[in-house]
Amino acid sequence: MTTTARAQGATIWLTGLPSAGKTTIARLLGDRLKGGGLRTEVLDGDEIRRFLSAGLGFSKEDRDTNVRRIGLVSEVLARNGVLSVVPVIAPYAVSRAAVRERHQRNGVPYIEVHVATPVEVCSERDVKGLYARQAAGELSGLTGVDDPYEPPVDPDLVLRTQEQTPRQSADAVYALLVERGLV
Numbered sequence: 779m780t781t782t783a784r785a786q787g788a789t790i791w792l793t794g795l796p797s798a799g800k801t802t803i804a805r806l807l808g809d810r811l812k813g814g815g816l817r818t819e820v821l822d823g824d825e826i827r828r829f830l831s832a833g834l835g836f837s838k839e840d841r842d843t844n845v846r847r848i849g850l851v852s853e854v855l856a857r858n859g860v861l862s863v864v865p866v867i868a869p870y871a872v873s874r875a876a877v878r879e880r881h882q883r884n885g886v887p888y889i890e891v892h893v894a895t896p897v898e899v900c901s902e903r904d905v906k907g908l909y910a911r912q913a914a915g916e917l918s919g920l921t922g923v924d925d926p927y928e929p930p931v932d933p934d935l936v937l938r939t940q941e942q943t944p945r946q947s948a949d950a951v952y953a954l955l956v957e958r959g960l961v
């Protein structure tokens with residue numbers, strides 16, 4: 779088989795706070811990529827926590843392990859020609875750097891998108907009710923509230939979703955992929 783630019787995979791990692799918009803954007807982007815006939819996977823963080831990362835919690839160590847595992851799965855997919863979209867918080871810079879470095883070492887494209895929705899907006903959206911539960915004292919260690927989120931220092935793209943529709947956010951990621959010759 780001849781390798782063409784269109785057969786090149788990549789990891790597209792969407793990092794950000796709970797309710798920032800990662801899943802919504804990943805699904806819209808995934809649908810658009812699949813609709814264009816491209817091999818695409820959206821790695822669902824919740825599903826991974828049920829299986830591959832079953833038993834892991836939300837300590838720094840467990841989150842790091844979770845992110846590195848997902849990074850490896852995504853890299854394997856990407857080096858086999860899949861556009862792998864990863865909507866996972868990945869709160870620690872060191873974990874994200876480890877995933878990026880592995881990709882770079884192995885020549886696999888890696889795109890980091892910061893879904894940079896402010897915590898005030900995320901807590902208003904509160905899709906899963908986590909912010910309310912934290913405020914009610916029913917949950918602790920919520921990313922961005924009483925657990926760290928280290929914002930990416932040099933992401934490939936920053937999305938200010940509070941100023942965009944979900945479609946506009948997904949289109950911005952798609953445009954970056956076009957610019958990088960990945961679609």
Ligand SMILES: Nc1ncnc2c1ncn2[C@@H]1O[C@H](COP(=O)(O)OS(=O)(=O)O)[C@@H](OP(=O)(O)O)[C@H]1O
Pocket residue numbers: 795796797800801823824827836840841842844845865866867868869906908918919920921925
């Ligand atoms: N304490 C705490 N902090 C953050 N998130 C929490 C927590 N407890 C449960 N959840 C839910 O689990 C989802 C986060 O899983 P991730 O695998 O993306 O997180 S991590 O990268 O390992 O930190 C995350 O999903 P999203 O809301 O889609 O981001 C939450 O719904």
Ligand SMILES: Nc1ncnc2c1ncn2[C@@H]1O[C@H](COP(=O)(O)OP(=O)(O)O)[C@@H](O)[C@H]1O
Pocket residue numbers: 794795796797798799800801802803865903905938939940942943944945947
């Ligand atoms: N520009 C945008 N991009 C993504 N989501 C948005 C945007 N504007 C509003 N939203 C809304 O924010 C919520 C984000 O939820 P979700 O995608 O589950 O977040 P996360 O996966 O980061 O926890 C959804 O209800 C979505 O409709």
